[in-house]
Amino acid sequence: MTYKAQLTSEILEDLYRHKVFFRYNSPPLQDGRYGWVKEDTEVSLPSPVTLEQNSALYGGPYRGLVGGGSASGFNSIGSFSYTYSALPHEVSIGRYCSISTGLKILDSTHPTDTITSSAITFRPRNKLFSEHMTPQLHEHSKTFPVRPTAFPIIEHDVWIGSNVVLSPRIRIGTGAVIAAGSLVTKDVAPYTIVGGNPAQPIRRRFTDELCTALIDSRWWNYEPTQVFNQDLRAIETLIDRIKDNLIEPYEPWSITLGKNID
Secondary structure (H helix, E strand, O other): OOOOOOOOOOHHHHHHHOOEOOOOOOOOOEOOOOOOOOOOEEEEEEEEEEOOOOOEEOOEEOOOOOOOOOOOOOEEEEOOOOOOOOOOOOOOEEOOOOEEOOOEOOOOOOOOOOOOHHHHHOOOOOOEEEEEOHHHHHHHHOOOOOOOOOOOOOOOOOOEEOEEEOOOOEEEEOOEEEEOOOOOOEEEOOOOOEOOOOOOEEEEEEOHHHHHHHHHHHHEOHHHHHOOOOOOOOHHHHHHHHOOOOOOOOOOEEEEEOOOOO
């Protein structure tokens, strides 16, 4: 199934009004460009993507690893999040996330349950292998999924340092921190700081009880001018205010790009 989005001047001007940026503190549409986005570009999407107000996709078009393909540079992102790294369409980012440069997704693979892991098993048009292709290799190449079937999910309030690598099919929990240069191959628990190759837990940001209470409060769904209008380290006070219904829900403007054309 394929989805299309036409980035008209009206859409780009709407994005600017709602502070969805494609360059740091981006100026409005000028000379047919808004940040790295060109006016009237039509993008193809495997599924619709939703952009919430006050967010930023600074990375530009995505260029995957060898075999991973490329993409438009649009992916779903929540309010107050930004990424300096271009990401595949399928990666979703929650609210209040901070993603540095150099983030890579392991977006292609080789088989490990066949006689060889060589690309001869799935690249029949590669001239390295062409005169040695058998019917069995051709048949296997039709069914082997080079790209992963699931991509990372980045929840809320996640901080990812520079030059991090994420495996496919993992979830980065709310409040997690990933140290620069890390290779993350497993899910990261909420409010956990990890680092290394492969990444290992270093510590939790708060006590287990406080981490659970923060997750239960779903503070990122509340009006930020009320969430952040007291001591920023008084976390228990914030949780109590949410429990007592003293903070209003946050209802951001958003736009969903992608119209089914199949």
